Structures are given as C-alpha cells and as structure tokens.
Amino acid sequence: MPSNLARHFLLSEDVVFLNHGSFGACPRPVFETYQAFQRELEAQPVAFLGRELTARMRTPREAFAPYLGTSPENIAAVVNATTGLNIVAQSLDLKPGDEILTTDHEYSALEKTWAYVVRRTGARVVTVEVPMPLVSEAAFTEALLAGMTERTRVLFLSHITSPTALVFPIERAIAAARRRNIITVIDGAHAPGHIPLDLDALGVDYYSGNCHKWLMAPKGSAFLYARPQMQGILNPLVVSHGWTNQSKEPGAMGALGNSPFIDEIEMQGTRDPSAWLAVPAALAFRKEHDWDAVARSCTALAQETAARLTERTGLAPLSSPEFSAPQMVAMPIPDCDPLAIHDALIERYAIEIPVFKWKGQALARVSVQGYNSPEQMDLLVDALSDLLDLARPLSQAMS
Structure with missing residues (x-):
C-alpha cells in the first residue's frame, strides 16, 4: 500500500x-491554493491582471530565490523549462560556423530547439559522447573540454538528464567555459526540489528549471535564471506590454517597474499566472512535511x-x-x-x-x-x- x-x-x-x-x-493543499488564485482572478480579472499582477508576481520570486541561491532580480517566471531555454537559444547572436557544444544525453525537445537555431543561423551542434558508465567527474569534464574549440560559442548541458536520469557534474565544465568566454546554458528541468542549487556560485550564464516536477508546484510554473551581466541580450519570445525600448544595462528600469529582463519575459499578454503564484505554497508544503x-x-x-x-x-x-x-x-x-x-x-x-x-x-x-x-x-x-x-x-x- x-x-x-x-x-x-x-x-x-x-x-x-x-x-x-x-x-x-x-x-492537494498546493493545488487548492492554485485554484484559489484562479477563482480570485475570475472574480475581478481587471484588478488581478491589470492593477495587481506586477506586485503579485514578485512574491514567488522573493520566496523562491533564496532556495535557488540567487536574488529575486535574477529569475523570471516562465511556463516551463523548454520555454525558458528557447528564450535563451533564440536570443543568442550566433553566426555561420559557430558551435554549440552539448552531449548525447539531452532532452529531445531541446535537441529540436537547437536544430531550429542552427537552421536559422548557420551555426552547428557538436555532440560529445559522455563516457559510460558515468563513474568519474574528471572523465566527464575532460570529454567536454576536448570538444571545446575556438569556434565554441555555447555550452549546453542538462543538470539532470531526462533519458538517463544522471546528475551531470557540471561545475568544472562551466568554469572552463567561462574562462574561454563560452556562454553556458543549463537545462535544469529536473533539478529544483531534487538536488540543491546555488546558481550564483555555479557561475552559469543561463539556467531554466521546472517547479511542477520535483518541487511539486502546479503545471505551468518554471523559472529562467540569467546572470546579471547576461540579462541584457535576452529577447522575449512574445513582445507585449513588458517590452521596453530603453537601456537593458544592469540596474535599468523595465516598463512595469522591474528590470527589463523580468518585465519582458513575465508580461507577454493575457495568461493565467496562478501556477507561478502557488510556488510559495509548494515551498511551504515541503517545509511542513x-x-x-x-x-x-x-x-x-x-x-x-x-x-x-x-x-x-x-x-x-x-x-x-x-x-x-x-x-x-x-x-x-x-x-x-x-x-x-x-x-x-x-x-x-x-x-x-x-x-x-x-x-x-x-x-x-x-x-x-x-x-x-x-x-x-x-x-x-x-x-x-x-x-x-x-x-x-x-x-x-x-x-
């Protein structure tokens, strides 16, 4: 039983x-909180979505950021990790001959994302075979280092792999990429609530993770992390009220009172934000039990x-x-x-x-x-x- x-x-x-x-x-209690937000939205949609939403969206960021080892200004709500990673992949200024270094353990939806980017930009994907069975951090890292060339622009890795359920020891590879001015993009779909995270200490440029998996928040809740110095190059997939034509330098003010990074990504037209708003309830449930x-x-x-x-x-x-x-x-x-x-x-x-x-x-x-x-x-x-x-x-x- x-x-x-x-x-x-x-x-x-x-x-x-x-x-x-x-x-x-x-x-159940997290789902009930989620439904309570939905009912509140339907009771007064204009107040909820028009006047109160910017402040409401800030509350989960403030509750969740310490759990991720960063500040609320470095994360924005997205509906799933695939969306967050698409924002990054489609924002990068890649040119013909540029290389995206990755492994043979990646999630198929993101393999398709990079294939789309390659078709549009002329860049190419370089896939490293991870030594199997995975028993050595050194062997994993050395395989990635061997794949880095002067043409490598992006290092894309899963933190926890979807098909093989492995935790990749990504720390040294990220540090090596940083020294080479290679942009690091991490698929953390399975990580929040599953393994400890300290994103600032990790030194990664971009990281997206789901809250609906191991954190046990409702479906439609996820986040995109961007290192402050790398936030300005991101573009939203949908341009709406959050977009600004002003400076995207660190410290700049967005259209709705947050940073441009947060406003442009979080405010992309009418949608139900209740899943994201219920993230603090998921954190509370975990603590209670x-x-x-x-x-x-x-x-x-x-x-x-x-x-x-x-x-x-x-x-x-x-x-x-x-x-x-x-x-x-x-x-x-x-x-x-x-x-x-x-x-x-x-x-x-x-x-x-x-x-x-x-x-x-x-x-x-x-x-x-x-x-x-x-x-x-x-x-x-x-x-x-x-x-x-x-x-x-x-x-x-x-x-």
Whole structure:
C-alpha cells in the first residue's frame, strides 16, 4: 500500500504512479491554493491582471530565490523549462560556423530547439559522447573540454538528464567555459526540489528549471535564471506590454517597474499566472512535511529498487551512485519492444512508468516520490521480471 503521504496527493488510486519525473504531481493543499488564485482572478480579472499582477508576481520570486541561491532580480517566471531555454537559444547572436557544444544525453525537445537555431543561423551542434558508465567527474569534464574549440560559442548541458536520469557534474565544465568566454546554458528541468542549487556560485550564464516536477508546484510554473551581466541580450519570445525600448544595462528600469529582463519575459499578454503564484505554497508544503527527510527515504528506495533489478537482469547500471539522480533511476533492461512492455505494465499491473530505448539500450525509468511505497517497488520488480522472463534470485525462488 502507498505510504500515508499519498493522502496528500490527487493521484488516482487505480494507478501505481512511478513516473513523477515526467510531469510531477501536485499535493492537494498546493493545488487548492492554485485554484484559489484562479477563482480570485475570475472574480475581478481587471484588478488581478491589470492593477495587481506586477506586485503579485514578485512574491514567488522573493520566496523562491533564496532556495535557488540567487536574488529575486535574477529569475523570471516562465511556463516551463523548454520555454525558458528557447528564450535563451533564440536570443543568442550566433553566426555561420559557430558551435554549440552539448552531449548525447539531452532532452529531445531541446535537441529540436537547437536544430531550429542552427537552421536559422548557420551555426552547428557538436555532440560529445559522455563516457559510460558515468563513474568519474574528471572523465566527464575532460570529454567536454576536448570538444571545446575556438569556434565554441555555447555550452549546453542538462543538470539532470531526462533519458538517463544522471546528475551531470557540471561545475568544472562551466568554469572552463567561462574562462574561454563560452556562454553556458543549463537545462535544469529536473533539478529544483531534487538536488540543491546555488546558481550564483555555479557561475552559469543561463539556467531554466521546472517547479511542477520535483518541487511539486502546479503545471505551468518554471523559472529562467540569467546572470546579471547576461540579462541584457535576452529577447522575449512574445513582445507585449513588458517590452521596453530603453537601456537593458544592469540596474535599468523595465516598463512595469522591474528590470527589463523580468518585465519582458513575465508580461507577454493575457495568461493565467496562478501556477507561478502557488510556488510559495509548494515551498511551504515541503517545509511542513520535512521533505528533505522524505527525499532521503525516496532516494534509498529508488537505489534499492534499481539494485534489485540489476541483480535479476545482470546488466550494469548507467552510473555509480553519486551520478544517479537521487529519486529517479534509468534502469537497463534486456532488449525488448519498449512500447509493448510499457503497455503491458499499464494494462496488466496498472503501473505508470516510462520504458524506452536510448542509443539501442532498453531502459525503464523509475521515479520515487513521497507518495510511493516499498510494496509498489516490489510490484514493479516482479512485473518486469515476469514480462521480461527474468530469473528471480535463488533465495526468493526457494521461499
């Protein structure tokens, strides 16, 4: 049975939900706060969106910025990390022959974003193969350094990878890029609420992360961080009331009273800002339930589950433990039709989990959140064993 924390979530009891990493799950009290903002908006839309919104949008920035290791002036609300990273990618003044250095573990939507930028600018993407299994920070960093040339203009990395669920040790690579005047852009979609962040100390130029995943805020809440010296080159994807024709130097005033960076990105026409406004409620929920302790338990359960499946498959993990995302593990499984396995898990066991191939290797990516339980992990390991015809350990087979 799920742990008693499951009662705080809205997830269907008919599904064993082991896929928090894809879209997250919002706790009931946070979702109720979100809906309260929506009702308040509908009760007086002109006051909410016309007279009060600038001040309202500031409150989540002030609550969230210390959690990110920066100041409220360095983050702007966006609807998801893909949007934030598109703002950056489409703002960069790239020329034919310029290089965007990245890895073979990136999220497909962002691979398409850079392909679009390449088609428009004549730049090119250079993809580094990360040494696998990932067991050494030095090997990871050296592979990236070897890919840097005098033509490298951008270093684009995931902090936590989506397909392989690895935590990339990005600190030294970012520092090396900074010394070479290479712009650093980090996809932090899975990072907030999952791993500690100190963005100012990291020294990154641009970083975008989702709040709707591991932070457990409602869908439609995310942020874009920009180092103060790099804010001025950004352009909004939509030009609206927040746009200004004035100076974008640090300290300049935007059209709505914030910096141009914040005003231009946050004010892009009528939309529902309630998800972003509920971010402080998500932070409060985490604090009330000591979510750091919950996360430690989830991490232990995720790693234990991966180890049990490894024992049955005999397949080596993708990384040593320190490079595995704490609550999310991509577990190698024998060659199979991943869609058939995924569908069978849903239809026969009511288990929601992604199963796919990455570079020819079949993977099942399990997420463990506070609403999950050891019994659910037992069910997953046994279900995969049945579907993949895996032998159980002798001690279990004889019991």
